[in-house]
Amino acid sequence: MRKILPISLVIVTLVLVAAIVSSISRTKTVDWAESFNERSNKPYGTSILYKELPKLFKDYKVRTVYHQPDSYLSAHSADMYGEFIAEGSYIIIGNSDYLTDSSSNELLHFTSSGNTLFISDYSFPQKILDTLNIELKFIENKKDSISSLSLKGIGIDAIKIDKNIGDYYFSDFNKENYTVLGHSKIDYKHVNFLKIPFGAGTIYLHTEPKAFTNYNLLKENRYQYTEGVLSYLPENDIFFDSFTKLQTPYYADVEKDSNLKWFLEQQAFRWAWYTALIFGVLFMIFNAKRRQRIIKIITPLQNTSVAFVKTVSNLYFETKDHKNLIDKKTTYFLEKIRTDFHLNTSKLDDEFIEKLAAKSGKKNEEVNGLINYISWLKTEHEVDEAQLIKLNKLIEAFNSK
Structure with a gap:
């Protein structure tokens, strides 16, 4: 066993050196062909x-x-x-x-x-x-x-x-x-x-x-x-x-080739794969002796949602970018309208207000005030905190049952 160890270390060292040299000499190229292929992750796939x-x-x-x-x-x-x-x-x-x-x-x-x-x-x-x-x-x-x-x-x-x-x-x-x-x-x-x-x-x-x-x-x-x-x-x-x-031949490759074959075609990944195999064999050789399984200490997952919300809110509070926050709230609200009520939000006119009021069960005056306020905010280049608070209250009132 002691004679095998130096030989194994020499083999592993040679493999690692070859992998490093090949990865350094390899020039990474990007395929910019416009395939529009829905299974392609290349730049011009879809x-x-x-x-x-x-x-x-x-x-x-x-x-x-x-x-x-x-x-x-x-x-x-x-x-x-x-x-x-x-x-x-x-x-x-x-x-x-x-x-x-x-x-x-x-x-x-x-x-x-x-x-x-x-x-x-x-x-x-x-x-x-x-x-x-x-x-x-x-x-x-x-x-x-x-x-x-x-x-x-x-x-x-x-x-x-x-x-x-x-x-x-x-x-x-x-x-x-x-x-x-x-x-x-x-x-x-x-x-x-x-x-x-x-x-x-x-x-x-x-x-x-x-x-x-x-x-x-x-x-x-x-x-x-x-x-x-x-x-x-x-x-x-x-x-x-x-x-x-x-x-196209490209599509056929996507259908028939396995993920492992794609990795082996990449020189750096190929050397990494072979290195991992060699280390795996060496691990089995030197750890053949029975050992007690390590008992893992499982740390319970922490709920970081509140901390994340506080971090994001502090960021907007410090930057005072009210316009950006208004745009995000408006975009999210209109997306919710499209999803929940299947309405086209490209034109926020009287017809849209009537349809939204009918589908949401809200009063016309309430919906009219919210939509007109959103349309007015879109035309403003600078807004203040009070206008952001007002928009938030109107949206919350609309979303409440």
Whole structure:
């Protein structure tokens, strides 16, 4: 046993030195390919959006479609025999050029029957463009790689998108019947988001799919733009298109490869894995002798919720950033209204007040005072503590039974 120990230590030392040298010499690269794959955690995958969809559309099903729309939608229509009839919003993020004319026609029929079609891509199938009489153009970003995005009607403006060589935009469309919902800006503003009535349904076309990727959802406040775009979709079932991603070799790797294989392909992780195995074998060799199990002392978990709340409240009290706190309380309150009462909070007008009063069981005067006060606070650049306290009292009064 004493002779084995020095040899084992030499082996472990050599493995550790090799692992350190290989990790130092290894250059880490990032894959910036725009796959828009809902299972990809790379910068331009959409795994975060895909995981958040069930939370954004509570009480509704999110189905992933791995087939051409013509076969999937026709199979789940009133004329065919399926387990259900497809009704809701059909979402395509990137790579929409795979759509055949037959699939485009089926999507248009699906929309005209009272459903919603949402496509975010740099370009769209020619069949859809011709049917809607829309033209696209491209503007190159010659100064830098940054575009500025904005949405109309919901107070989202100047959200930056970087690593952008240029923008596609709608250069010609029916300005009388189509509604402009958003713009992108390189040198000047151009339309990048349209709402199009089609039959009994609605089509939404958007030309910046990178806004839905992991990189931009985790970057600064850009998630607000994505939330704003999706807020235009009605509250119903979601059909998330994944047919084009299924056809790519990358997707096949995601489906078939194990997590361990991915780790072993990373040189630093591979050496760490082998080192752990060697240490595990050595541990079993030198600890083969029976030992009494150590009795662990389990410390009861502490409830730190109150301490956390005190810390956060002290932070806001010291900074006196009342405007920031008002914005957060307003955002949380409106999100609660959308979740609890299924109301669109993009326009806080008299119609919205009447609907909220009817659904909440509150008096019109109480709801009117709260909503008008929130609308007034949004226009103010500077607020004081008294206005924050008043808003808090109004919200608490509304939430009380």
